[in-house]
Amino acid sequence: MKNIKKLFILVLVVALSLTIFAGCQKNEEAPAQTPSNETPAAEKPAELTKITVAASPVPHAEILEQVKTDLAEKGYELEIVEFSDYVQPNLVVDAGDIDANFFQHKPYLDDFNAENGTKIVSVAAVHYEPLxxxxxxxxxxxxxxxxxxxxxxxxxxxxxxxxxxxxxxxxxxxxxxxxxxxxxxxxxxxxxxxxxxxxxxxxxxxxxxxxxxxxxxxxxxxxxxxxxxxxxxxxEEQDSEAAQVYANILCVKEGNEENEGIKALIEVLKSDRIKQFIADTYEGAVIAID
Structure with a gap:
């Protein structure tokens, strides 16, 4: 009789152990649940890389505003910093405080570099503004x-x-x-x-x-x-030499010409959509360059 009781207790202990073990294993194998108020990592939007551009308010900043959405689709956030003069936009780019500027033509840039010892270069001709x-x-x-x-x-x-x-x-x-x-x-x-x-x-x-x-x-x-x-x-007439000489340009500090964000910005600035925006908005006061 004692042996039967011992056997019964042993079977009961083994059964309980197996139940506990199975429960633990089930918990370990269960996938982690995402809290209802969190977006799964795979669905979170990728973080955009910021590009800063110094620009004159009209038309440069206005044109840049039009490329923000297109640029975001390429992974970049555009921040526009407006300046009303022709000096500070070059100084802040040369100092490395801002990535690029958009306000000037090549003869002005060349003269500014020569007089101030700055090292700023043109990366794209965007439009022409007749004087x-x-x-x-x-x-x-x-x-x-x-x-x-x-x-x-x-x-x-x-x-x-x-x-x-x-x-x-x-x-x-x-x-x-x-x-x-x-x-x-x-x-x-x-x-x-x-x-x-x-x-x-x-x-x-x-x-x-x-x-x-x-x-x-x-x-x-x-x-x-x-x-x-x-x-x-x-x-100045549209077909004049001035249309090429005085084209308004996107500029960066020397050495940053191959920056991927700048390349993306050039691509959207030169798009057909932006050319059409310029034609429709400025009625000849600003002329896009191919």
Missing amino acids: GIYPGKSDDLANISDGASIAVSNDTTNEARALLLLEANGLIKIKEGAGLSATKNDIVENPHNIEIVELEAAQVSRVAGETDFVVLNGNYALDAGFKVGTDALAK
């Missing part, structure tokens, strides 16, 4: 009065560009060979005794009520509410 002569106190360029004043940008390349436009319209004559380095000191013929008023680029449009005419870059003309197609009294 125009716009009305100030007067709107009759054909019958310009003697002693009329015309405000122009005072940086080397843009002043020369303005003077060449005035020359092309028969208002002055510049010393032969002065070209893109011309200043008002290179004017050799001035039959109307025109006063050339040199100002920092961002200030030119602000004196339209004080000078007879102003010569404006496309972005500052847009900022001032001018439309090149209807308001410009004279402008």
